[in-house]
Amino acid sequence: MARWQPDAQERLQHAAMTLFLERGYDEVTVAEIADRAGLTRRTYFNYFADKREVLFSGAATFEREIIDAVLAAPAAVSSVDVVMGALGTVGAALTAWGEPVRQRQRVVESATELRERELIKMDALVTALADALHQRGVERLTATLVAQVGVAVYRTAFQQWAESSGPRDLAPIMDDAIRRIRAAVGPAAPLSAR
Amino acid sequence: MARWQPDAQERLQHAAMTLFLERGYDEVTVAEIADRAGLTRRTYFNYFADKREVLFSGAATFEREIIDAVLAAPAAVSSVDVVMGALGTVGAALTAWGEPVRQRQRVVESATELRERELIKMDALVTALADALHQRGVERLTATLVAQVGVAVYRTAFQQWAESSGPRDLAPIMDDAIRRIRAAVGPAAPLSAR
DNA sequence: CATGTGATGACACCAAGTGCAATCGCGTAC
DNA sequence: GTACGCGATTGCACTTGGTGTCATCACATG
Numbered sequence: 359m360a361r362w363q364p365d366a367q368e369r370l371q372h373a374a375m376t377l378f379l380e381r382g383y384d385e386v387t388v389a390e391i392a393d394r395a396g397l398t399r400r401t402y403f404n405y406f407a408d409k410r411e412v413l414f415s416g417a418a419t420f421e422r423e424i425i426d427a428v429l430a431a432p433a434a435v436s437s438v439d440v441v442m443g444a445l446g447t448v449g450a451a452l453t454a455w456g457e458p459v460r461q462r463q464r465v466v467e468s469a470t471e472l473r474e475r476e477l478i479k480m481d482a483l484v485t486a487l488a489d490a491l492h493q494r495g496v497e498r499l500t501a502t503l504v505a506q507v508g509v510a511v512y513r514t515a516f517q518q519w520a521e522s523s524g525p526r527d528l529a530p531i532m533d534d535a536i537r538r539i540r541a542a543v544g545p546a547a548p549l550s551a552r
Numbered sequence: 553m554a555r556w557q558p559d560a561q562e563r564l565q566h567a568a569m570t571l572f573l574e575r576g577y578d579e580v581t582v583a584e585i586a587d588r589a590g591l592t593r594r595t596y597f598n599y600f601a602d603k604r605e606v607l608f609s610g611a612a613t614f615e616r617e618i619i620d621a622v623l624a625a626p627a628a629v630s631s632v633d634v635v636m637g638a639l640g641t642v643g644a645a646l647t648a649w650g651e652p653v654r655q656r657q658r659v660v661e662s663a664t665e666l667r668e669r670e671l672i673k674m675d676a677l678v679t680a681l682a683d684a685l686h687q688r689g690v691e692r693l694t695a696t697l698v699a700q701v702g703v704a705v706y707r708t709a710f711q712q713w714a715e716s717s718g719p720r721d722l723a724p725i726m727d728d729a730i731r732r733i734r735a736a737v738g739p740a741a742p743l744s745a746r
Numbered sequence: 747c748a749t750g751t752g753a754t755g756a757c758a759c760c761a762a763g764t765g766c767a768a769t770c771g772c773g774t775a776c
Numbered sequence: 777g778t779a780c781g782c783g784a785t786t787g788c789a790c791t792t793g794g795t796g797t798c799a800t801c802a803c804a805t806g
Binding site for chain 1 (some may be wrong): 591630631632664667668669671672676677692693694696697699703704707708712728730732733734735736737744
């Protein structure tokens, strides 16, 4: 059945995580990752576009699930509720993995390069969310803004979750965040009126 | 007065912008930038940490001015108003430069590497804004969220500005954005209630 | 004129990333 | 069983980004 060793991609991911945790992202070389996975540098780059990408292969699935949830939501639900619902559900599934997810997050936050990559994935998610909302009939501009706010809420909630320990629910943290935004943004006066 | 040619840094920036516009970011090498500025590759890296940074030297000033504006605001003003005021004022000063700013933005958006850098600068701005708000007595978490929303509003407004042409005011675009957020986020129901 | 200083440059080096061609391990058709 | 096909893996050479070290230059100042 299997030629060579199977699951080359997973082996590379696991090797990378282990090494990054052991010695820090900057101190690890792609050659070392490949070595530990029993492969070569060249093969690494057949699976991942660059050194950072080995930690972000899950992002595509993550985004797809969120967008699917948005598109599947009943038409009556408000745009904010749709976005929060999608992010909350998929986020809950993610945080259910527990410690490994927290570890990965710590690694990502330890290197600027990785934070950059994380941010652009989140930005791609914002765009995809905005498109999905637009498909539901929400005005482009409003859709973009709602998507941005939704992802901001998700990010701060996820960060709080990652900083804490033990099993903890994401939804209440997100609810708290959106309550705070509603309270802060509600009574604001327009810039023009100063 | 001057040793060598003066203004090496500005020469490098100008050379970079010219080449990026001519041939695209990816097709330009650091050596070429340095050449056109009458310097060497090594000297380039004395001024800028990497190839992307040549387009982001203004970010530090930008951030400082915004934070100063926040810290200078009267204590009575609400957190959202403070943030929007600071971003609006400094953003207006920026957009007043007109076409060169639009050009730079087009370059940044043309290369993923540059978008990543832009995003992390914006994220640093969010953190700085949150710190400044916290210093004004706003709760940490609320401060972070307000900062995120503020920067989201600024970004979408700036993007609209950059896509249009001719002199145009940023403030009304930002006002419109925040009105949309208020309308969308106001009547939302908590996740727990589903 | 000697000397210090900061900007510039030469050089060597490492790591990331890429294009291309070879090879390997297997299944399948004949 | 042999030839062939195919996809995964690899070797190799090359470009580019980025860095450490040390020399050198052009000026200012005593």
